[in-house]
Amino acid sequence: MVILESCPFCGSQHVESSEVDINGWMVECMDCHATGPIGRTKALSVTAWCRRHLKATVDSQSVATAA
Numbered sequence: 680m681v682i683l684e685s686c687p688f689c690g691s692q693h694v695e696s697s698e699v700d701i702n703g704w705m706v707e708c709m710d711c712h713a714t715g716p717i718g719r720t721k722a723l724s725v726t727a728w729c730r731r732h733l734k735a736t737v738d739s740q741s742v743a744t745a746a
């Protein structure tokens with residue numbers, strides 16, 4: 680089972696990866712609707728989300744208004 684990082688924007692743990700294209704998966708926060716990068720598999724989208732989570736702690740000011 681894949682463990683998703685909590686949302687870097689609102690801190691919610693209500694994040695899910697869903698299929699958004701024929702071979703594209705994307706993690707979305709169900710509370711603030713922040714989205715991660717699209718990956719070709721569910722696992723890749725989760726990996727990208729977790730990377731973004733790490734990066735977001737550095738860039739949090741620049742993305743604070745995105746939502």
Ligand SMILES: [Zn+2]
Nearest residue numbers: 686689708711
């Ligand atoms: Zn959120």
